[in-house]
Amino acid sequence: MSLEKLQRNFGKILIFSLIFVLQLHGQVKIVSSSFSSYNVSPESMCGINVSNNSGEISFIIESKILNIQGVELIKAVSNIITIKNGVYNSLQCGLKVNSVNYQNNSVSEFVKLYRQLPSGKYNYCVSIKVNDAAEDELCEDIESENSSFLMLVNPIDKDTIETFNPTLIWTHSESFNVLQQGEYFRMIVTDIKSDQNSESAININSPMLQQNFLTKHNVLYPLDAPKLVSGGRYAWQVQKVVNGIITNKTEAWEFVLKSKKDPIKMMVEVTPKLNVAPYIVTDEKIYFMFKEEYVSSGQKLNSVIANSKGEELKLNLENRNSLLKQTGANRYEADLRGLGLKEGEYTLKIYNEKNQPFLLKFSIK
Numbered sequence: 001m002s003l004e005k006l007q008r009n010f011g012k013i014l015i016f017s018l019i020f021v022l023q024l025h026g027q028v029k030i031v032s033s034s035f036s037s038y039n040v041s042p043e044s045m046c047g048i049n050v051s052n053n054s055g056e057i058s059f060i061i062e063s064k065i066l067n068i069q070g071v072e073l074i075k076a077v078s079n080i081i082t083i084k085n086g087v088y089n090s091l092q093c094g095l096k097v098n099s100v101n102y103q104n105n106s107v108s109e110f111v112k113l114y115r116q117l118p119s120g121k122y123n124y125c126v127s128i129k130v131n132d133a134a135e136d137e138l139c140e141d142i143e144s145e146n147s148s149f150l151m152l153v154n155p156i157d158k159d160t161i162e163t164f165n166p167t168l169i170w171t172h173s174e175s176f177n178v179l180q181q182g183e184y185f186r187m188i189v190t191d192i193k194s195d196q197n198s199e200s201a202i203n204i205n206s207p208m209l210q211q212n213f214l215t216k217h218n219v220l221y222p223l224d225a226p227k228l229v230s231g232g233r234y235a236w237q238v239q240k241v242v243n244g245i246i247t248n249k250t251e252a253w254e255f256v257l258k259s260k261k262d263p264i265k266m267m268v269e270v271t272p273k274l275n276v277a278p279y280i281v282t283d284e285k286i287y288f289m290f291k292e293e294y295v296s297s298g299q300k301l302n303s304v305i306a307n308s309k310g311e312e313l314k315l316n317l318e319n320r321n322s323l324l325k326q327t328g329a330n331r332y333e334a335d336l337r338g339l340g341l342k343e344g345e346y347t348l349k350i351y352n353e354k355n356q357p358f359l360l361k362f363s364i365k
Contacts, residue, residue, distance in 0.1 A: 027054040028128055030138045031087060035124055037117040037144035040065070042076040042097040048126055048138070051087045058082040059135060060098070061090060063126040065111075065142075067180050068242075070123070073108045075101045106177040117144035118178040120242070149173045150240060150248050153217075156289055156329065157198075157253040159267045164228050164257065168219045170238045170250065176215050182243040185214040189221065189236045198235035198252040205235075214238070231259035267331065270350050270358045278345055278363040286334035286362055290350050301332065302351040308344060336364070 031049040045063035061078040079096045102108040110118050122144065127137040153169040155161050168187065189209035192201040208226045211219060221228070228234060233256050240248040268279050269289045279286060290301070304312040334348065343364050350358040 027057050028052045028059055028083070028130065028135055030126065030128060030136045033124070033126055033138055033140070034091075035063075035126070035140075035142075037122070037142050040074075040111050040115050040117055042074075042100040043091065043095065045074070045076045045124075046078045046095055046097065046126065047089070047091045049087060049089050050083065050128065052083050052085050054085065056082060056084050057130065059128050059130045061095075061126060062129060064124070065117075066123040066125070067107065068121045068123075069181055071103075073103050073105070073122075074111060106175075107180065110174070110178045117142065118174050119144050119240075119248070120180055120183065145248075150238060150250050152236070152238065152250045152253050155253070155255040156267060156331070157251070158256070158331070160256045160258050162258045165221045165223060166228075166255070168221065168236055169217060170219075171217050172238075172240075184212060184241055185238055186210060186212040186241055187214060187219055187236065187238050189225075189234060192233040192235050192254060198237075198254040201235040202237050202252045208234075212241075228257050230257055232257045268360065270348065270360045272356065272358055274347070274359040275361050278361040281336065281362055281364050284335065284337045286336065286348065286360070287331070288334065288348075288360060289329055289331050290358060291329050292352060301330070302355075303334075304349050305339070305341075306347045306349060308346075312349075313339060 029051050031051050033049075034047045035044055042063075045065065046061040048061065058080050060080055063076045064072055065074045066072050076097055077099045078090070079094075079098045081090060081093050081095060083093060102112050107118055120143075122142045123139060124142050125137060125139040128135040150172045151170065153171055155166060155168070168189070170187070172185070187209065188202055188207050190201050190205040190207050192198060193205070196204070209221065233254060235252050235254055237252045238250045239246045267287045267289060268275075269291075279288075304314055306312045341364055345361060345363050348360040348362060350360075352358065
């Protein structure tokens with residue numbers, strides 16, 4: 001037999017051997033998974049598309065979610081599923097979850113309660129088992145940001161404060177106990193140079209305050225930190241850090257410490273409920289914030305001032321963000337000069353796009 005003929009026969013034998021092996025060990029394969037971080041249930045964890053290139057076959061699905069350190073958080077195992085030749089979706093093949101195990105930790109409890117992953121990075125693995133032997137496996141890195149928000153609250157951006165040790169308030173979407181190993185929040189406070197804005201100050205300047213591992217949303221500027229000075233401009237930001245890398249952060253906001261020569265410019269939020277203690281007007285201006293959910297294009301704020309007799313006076317306001325309203329927090333200066341308001345108490349009425357009143361009681365002395 002010639003060498004060429006031997007080579008041809010060997011090739012045929014190799015091909016038939018590969019086909020035989022595939023028929024024995026490659027009958028059912030995972031094509032794709034429909035798993036997402038915002039819909040986490042034992043059923044969704046086992047929701048996969050599978051292909052079968054042979055005859056009827058029975059298998060189970062085993063699915064796991066692990067944290068970034070590789071620690072198992074949740075494990076789900078399906079019932080026995082039987083399919084014929086073709087491509088199938090497990091959720092349409094009578095899938096039922098035979099067992100599910102939530103580990104005893106805060107992240108697993110969060111998922112069990114809210115059916116979604118807290119913000120962070122995870123690993124999702126799903127496998128097919130035939131006669132207790134792994135037939136195929138699919139693993140994906142999952143990053144959850146669906147329920148995540150991180151924002152500053154007070155002092156609001158570009159506000160003027162009076163205290164040298166302000167309480168800095170921020171918030172985020174999830175409880176602190178769902179933080180995984182290597183994750184934490186930190187607050188940065190730094191001074192702003194004359195040629196900087198708050199963002200560049202945070203990125204360039206050395207922090208006056210860097211407080212790591214925050215476990216509360218109210219942070220008092222420490223007495224032992226570098227002192228804030230009268231008339232100084234300061235930037236602050238809260239960052240989420242994962243294994244030494246910033247993965248999320250708030251906007252960088254600015255606050256100004258009142259100069260001894262400047263009048264008090266206290267910023268107050270106007271709400272649907274009338275405030276008990278009146279806002280004290282000291283420089284013939286009211287500085288307030290008003291939040292708009294819906295804004296029509298080009299619309300200005302609808303506002304009036306009412307005296308103790310209910311008589312109303314139309315008021316033109318200057319939006320400190322822009323000349324027109326915008327969705328979200330708008331800051332205004334209500335200039336009372338020239339209105340002829342005498343000493344006494346008045347009510348500022350702001351109407352939103354739905355014509356709902358928001359009220360602020362203020363006093364002129």
